[in-house]
Amino acid sequence: MPLLGHLSLWLAFLVGLWGAITGFVGGAPPQGRPDLQQSARYATFAMFGALVVAVISLEIGIFRHDFSLEYVAAYTSRNLPTFYLWSALYAGQKGSLLFWATVLSLFAALVQLMTSGRHRVYLPYVAAVTCAVAAFFISVMLFAANPFERLAFVPLDGRGMNPQLQNPGMVFHPPMLYLGYISITIPFAFAIAALLSKRLDSDWLVAIRKWTLVSWLFLSIGLLIGMWWAYVELGWGGYWAWDPVENAALLPWLVMTAFLHSVMVQEKRGMLKKWNLALIIGAWLLSIFGTFITRSGVIASVHSFTQSSVGYFFLAFLVVAAALSVWLYVSRLPLLEADATLEAMVSREASFLFNNLLLIGIAFSVLWGTLFPILSEAIKGTKITVGPPFFNQVNVPLGLALLAMTGIGPLIAWRRASIPNLRRQFAVPLTSGVFVLLILLVGGVRDVGALMALSIGGFVLATVVQEFARGARARHRQYGEPTPYAIIQLLARNRRRYGGYIVHVAIVLLFVAFAGMSFKTETEATLRPG
Structure with missing residues (x-):
């Protein structure tokens, strides 16, 4: 099976290269080459099939305790519970690269199958890009981190999985x-x-709408499970420690969140075309940057590989x-002129823009703090680590402003508000919001951060309730629907908004939880003997 897995990697690599070449050449103007376009499409399917064979080969080695494989010996043992044997596939660097390439090839194949007719014009280039990226990951395995590498001798047992990784979070978080x-x-x-x-x-925005939501959702779930897992493993600094790898996972989430808001401005008003393209390119580059941080070891982290x-x-x-990417983006800037201009600073468009600026501001501060040790060592020769105080001091005010914008934005009309x-x-x-603030003050809360977070949270919740109430009343007047059914219809017919x-x-609930840290107390006591 190891030989089959290794050969499958080579096959997937060659097919990926072929898919990249035929996709780029076949999609080239003016007419393109339909035969090459079809070949690129089939290449995504073949690459996925070859990588599935490689994954199955490695999993068989894991479950059969084939300790002749260096990867199996390094991350499993005979007494490792079956529940965690599944997660051994991505517990180490080599296996996680295989997992990454396989899932990417799956997505590449799915997008070829699921994309509707009017968006199929993009598919040759989409196949080319996905095949090229997957081929890169496969090349790393073939030339630097082969999961099918054999040991010179076969140990009786493996080293097993790190005890801290033997947690249910390991099965779901990574x-x-x-x-x-x-x-x-x-x-x-x-x-x-595009x-x-x-x-x-x-058009290309419509084609990626579901994919951006899927990506954002998976990142959100992953971050939340990671926070829970870190909270369980108190040695890892509570639910969030501003660790470099944690930051690397947060960065693309912030940029994708900005995109999900700004894309509505382009669809509604034809604005922010340059900005939206830059956000998508930036989010992907940050995902690769996060992978680099995790796998290079250039910044110390409890989460990174060696x-x-x-x-x-x-x-x-x-x-x-x-x-x-930057060269291609800059070369197309003349084609990205907006269809409309910002008519007023007090408008829905402006609120989305402020929302984006806050999200990107947070992302920049996190990126700067994460890279600062590398930059300081390169410039001064001394590695200076930036800790939680810096991140909290910068991002707490920005986060509170962002929370306020989640309540302000829905209340302002498009174009111009009267x-x-x-x-x-x-x-x-x-x-x-003021009522919540007064209750907190009467209750004795004096921490400024908690007061602001909870009162702004009350403001945002009231905004949401008001929006649902108005929508439900409108449906009741028009269709005679009872309130519960009207709310269900609001969600069904306008899923993006509601x-x-x-x-x-x-x-809001997350910020309430964050505000709860203001009430945290730590005491030390000495117990008498007996």
């Missing part, structure tokens, strides 16, 4: 983050396809991919 990271490649591939084909209207030559592969790939409309829209939410409000409620 796959969720991987799925989030990997699925960003699909929107990125469509963005590159740039190469010069089809830069909103330092290895794999990091150089990812650094080179990141630099080349960034250079090519004073009477603003008074009517803000009356109940503002009153609710589903977004539910997400806003979840964000």
Whole structure:
């Protein structure tokens, strides 16, 4: 089976290269080559099939305790519970690369099967990009981190999995983050396809709508499970320690969140075309950056793999991919002029823009703090680590402003908001926020951060309730629907808007939990003998 797995990797690599070449050549203007386009499409299926064979080969080695495989001996043992044997596939660097490439090839095949007719014009380039990225990951396995590497001797037992990794979180947290990271490649591939084909209207945004939501959802679930797991493993610094690998996972989530908001402005008003493309490209580059941080060992982290030559592969790939993406983006800037301009600073468009600026501001501060040890060592020769105080001091005010924007945005009209409309829209939410603040003050809460987070949270919740109530009343007047059924219909018929409000409620709950840390107390006591 190891030989079959190794041969499958080579087959997947060669097929991936072929898919990349035929996709780029076949999609080239003016007419393209339909035969090469079809070949690129089939290449995604063949690559996925070959990688599935490789995964099955490695899993058979894991479950049969084939300790002749270096990877199996390093991350499993005979007494490792079956529950964790499944997670051994991605417990180490080599296996996780195989997992990544296989899932990416699955997504590449699915997008070829599921994309509707009018968006199929992008598919040759999408196949090319996904095949090229997958081929890179496979090349890293073949030349630097082969999961089918054999040992010179066969040990009686393996070293087993790190005890800290033997937690239910290990079964769910890494796959969720991987799925989030990997699925960003699909929107990125469509963005590159739109740039190469010069089809830069909103069509490509419609094509990636579900994929961006899938990516954002997986990243969100992965981050939440990771926070829970870290809270269980108190030695890892509670639910969030601003660890470099934690930060690397947060960065693409922040950028994808910004995109999910700004894309509505482009679809509604034809604005922010340049910005949206930059966000998608940036999110994907940050996912590769996070992979580099995790696998290079250049920054100390309890979550990262050991330092290895794999990091150089990812650094080179990141630099080349960034250079090519930026060059292509800049060359298409004249084609990305907005269809409309911002008419007023008090408008829904402006609120989305402020929302994006806050999210990108948080992302920049996290990126700067994460890279600071590397930069300080390169410039001064001394590695200076930035700790939680820096991140908290910068991001808490930005986070509170962002929380406020989740309540302000839905209350402001598109194009231009009038004073009477603003008074009517803000009356109940503002009153609710002030009411929560007064209750907290009467209750003896004096921590400024907690007061702001909880009162702004009350404002946002009131906004959400008001939006649902108005929508339900409108449906009741028009269709005579009872309130519960009207709310269900609101969610069913306008999932983006009202589903977004539910997400806003979840964000409020997170901030309430964060505010709870203000009431944390630590005491030390000495016990008498006996």
